[in-house]
Amino acid sequence: MTTDPYEAQRPIIDALSSPETYPPRDGVDSVEVRETHSAVVFLAGNRAYKMKKAVDYGFLNFTTLRNRRFFCYQELFLNQRAAPEIYREVRAVIPNGRGGYRIVAEENPAAVEYLVQMVRLPEDMMLNTRLERDEVTPEMMAELGRIVANVHVNAETNDRIAAAGDLEGVRFNVEENFEQTEAYIGRTISQETYDIVSNYARRFMRDRESLFHSRSQNGFVRDTHGDLHAQQICIEANGRISVLDCIDFNERFRYGDVAWDVGFMAMDLEARGHANLARAFVDGYLEQADDPGMPELLPFYQCYRAYVRGKVEGFRLDQPDLSDEEAAAVKERAEGYFRLAEQYARTMIGPNIVLIGGLMGTGKSTLAEGLARERGHTYISSDVVRKELAGVPEDERHFVEWNTEIYSPEMTERTYDELARLAADALQQGRSVIVDGSFSNAQQRKRFTDLSSTTGVPLLMVICELSEEETRKRLDARVEEGGVPTDGRWEIYAAQRDSFQPPDELPAASVLRLDTSASPQSVIDTLVSHLDANTLE
Template sequence: MEQRVIRALLKPAAYPETTGSVELVQTHISYIFLTDTHAYKVKKPVDFGFLNFTTLDRRRFYCDEEIRLNRRLAPDMYLDVVEIRETNDGAAFFGSGRVIDYAVKMKRLPAGRMLDQLLDQGGVSAQDVRNIAGTVARFHQHAERSAEINAGGTLAAIRFNWEENFQQTEEFQDITLRRQDFRCIRDWVIGFTELHAPLFEQRIADGFIRDGDGDLHTENICLGETGEIWIFDCIEFNPRFRYGDTAADIAFLLMDFDYHGRPKLGTVFLDTYIAATGDTSITQLLDFYKIYRSFIRGKVESLRFKDGQLDEEARQRAQLNAMHHFRLCRGYIARRQLPLSLILTCGLTGTGKSSVARRLAFELGLEIISSDVLRKKLVGIAPSTPCPAGYNEGIYGREITGRTYDELLLTAEEALTAGQSVIVDATMWQRAVRHRFSDLAYRHGTALRILHIQCPEELVRKRLEARIADPDEPSDGRWEIYLRQREDFEPPTADEGDIIAIDTSATADENIDAVLTAMGIASCGRD
């Protein structure tokens, strides 16, 4: 679309309804013009191989398809296909001038009620997720089936889609996707499909290949204030991305719950979905399709990063999102090799224990039990409330510290008893304290991994100074506390468990690779 047309469509006078302002949002395939009450989605004239919007007729056809398909789950949102007409000022959505393009006209939904934003704000309840799961389950049960659609569930189609993804991401190696991760993911996918071919065949035979949504993730779901659910923006441009296993459809949303750090909500969704559909075999392929969905998301964000029409801030955000999705994809493979484990951080304040714990939890899907958060919970204050007490004073005194470690131990035991690996994020500066966790691991017959976190002192000091300015930081560590801890710290030794030394002056990727290698789960062979 020419810049003069874009400028014209950013004027309120270009719209049939009264609006005080117009906002432009871009994806790698669309321009979306937002008025006060409506959204107008215009397809970019691009050809990525898997979609082709390069002609006016194609864009009109796919606008019609977008209306038809999205009315399945959001009938009152998708209003019509409208013409963009040439005017003396450039363009408008009315008039008698030449038709220069088409747009999908939609009711504008409240931006603050989008599921991804609500997740990040802690505004999504388990009941919200159950309602979404019920809606998706009903949609899948009534979604179209046919011999043509069944072809989308064959190994040939699945391998074709994967190979296309690999080809389209090759150029992003060492930009958004590390070369070694690219090879790892590709090798694993080939091995999994060869080893588990009967699973895919059985899913076809059992009738679970449907004309689904194809793009079911948290940015495409909106929750109304009074219980409405809009699921929108399905794949309209290529039916082979909709024709597939219902497992592939819900895996996108489950992956997104993981990406936003809310895996327990994913469990609520899955349990509700299975209860509604009776599809118990779906769990056998969910990891495979989560890997597929996180890889696609990484590819899409990489394409956004490549889009020269986006501003630099948007491009850098897209690059970071792509990198995180590819690492999550790699993490899904690693976690399938993870034995039941009790993982402890051990190190002085400011060395980066929590950063390593959060990144490891993200990739391996583990729960973190944080001493900083638990300590403040025990005394009834919010995690981000500053409590800058002196060394071994206030809430950091002997009595509350003892209660904190008792609770850490109890919570870790609950996780291990449930068969779940867990990360305990704490200083663990005393050998006697670590021995209590070592005994716990021994009782459960599980491995104890102690991450001994260190870094140069000048970096510790910079981090602690920056931490004071972070209003969301639960730790009250300061430089003077670090110096006192250093005097009393008892470094872990080999007789306590598997000691994994981490220097956090290295990159986050290097740190996690070191942990995975030490844990023996860094390889990417057959599943």
């Protein structure tokens, strides 16, 4: 009868779960224990100790004491790159001669286990928790981006590492994902989503072969973090940002293009509903890093990372001890990640420009925001941009006469210039873009038809239409509710209506008129169906 090596660790786990195991000088009154699939963490006083479980999952093997010692040092070395003040040293566990155990220096020959000793961080300061409390600012994420860029600049690279992130290495990982998820079609991922993402990924790799090769040859494939998401980041009250818990157990999951770290973090922020923070993180990274090629590659890795997260969540459905409630939650998370991967794939198929225009109160913003959610496209609002240019809060009301103050013709020109600039930036990154504005004359639209011509990106002009009776109801309700960037109201509706110029200069195939009197989701579905049936490519 063979002994499960993890079960043999139970006496040590029990001992480390007790305050008596720790030196009196440490002042440990209680110990909190956290378990993962491969480790046990003991939170004792102002320190944290991490012990690797004696398990073998194929992609990691901690079954021997020698391996656990080696990977403790790997964890220490690799994480000191980003958080040297947090990851302190490797310690040994030895018998204390009284049936228990104690923690001593690593080199002790009586060692029966090894631990990574860290500074204990406040759990309520972890990024995922602070995001839930809406405490995270774009400035924090920009600083995180700069920190990650500095880690990448100093990370190791060599011929073996570079080969792992070249096209063949990437293709192996991507195809493995598709093979491993075939069995989950109809369970966590639809056939349509599977086809859209797999076709997009294969086409991207085929069309960007030279991009992958150049990045591999020019030092952009490095020994990265490998698992960079919100649960691995701590932002303390004093502003210190720590990047924690990189992958130490398998080089294959760590060797890759720096864009796959950046893509993971950006994807995770977007999955949590913080697209603005994702942009700030990427902008901070690019501000610090000399990496002009990353924007072209980033959406590919965001799609890849979302798909991997969906895959890993789906695997949990095969665990026999899951309750029905837990299985339903796992399934929902997996489906959400796969839908996000599809959004990334769809927004990169093209890309394209969608202008959402029409008179005030006709549902432009509701439609534009809804389409952005459905497709993952970059959303740009003229109301928000106008107030940013004017230096006023986006929800601050400015009820002024038509064509005056922040709605003067001069300010409107500045606003549409900035909309076009932001759209061009998004297109340069390979993203489809949705621009929300009235587009009430040919000159405003010309900025975008010119952008379409110079970039070769197709354009669709959507005109929202609604009866004046219903428009008035919506405008009056919006004035009462407040809390939105737009200042549209019935008193100036007629002036806009009388000056509105239909988009007759555009080809008929590039214009879609939508009756927005139905429910918002119904209107969004109509537009999505039109886009699917009339691919803009």
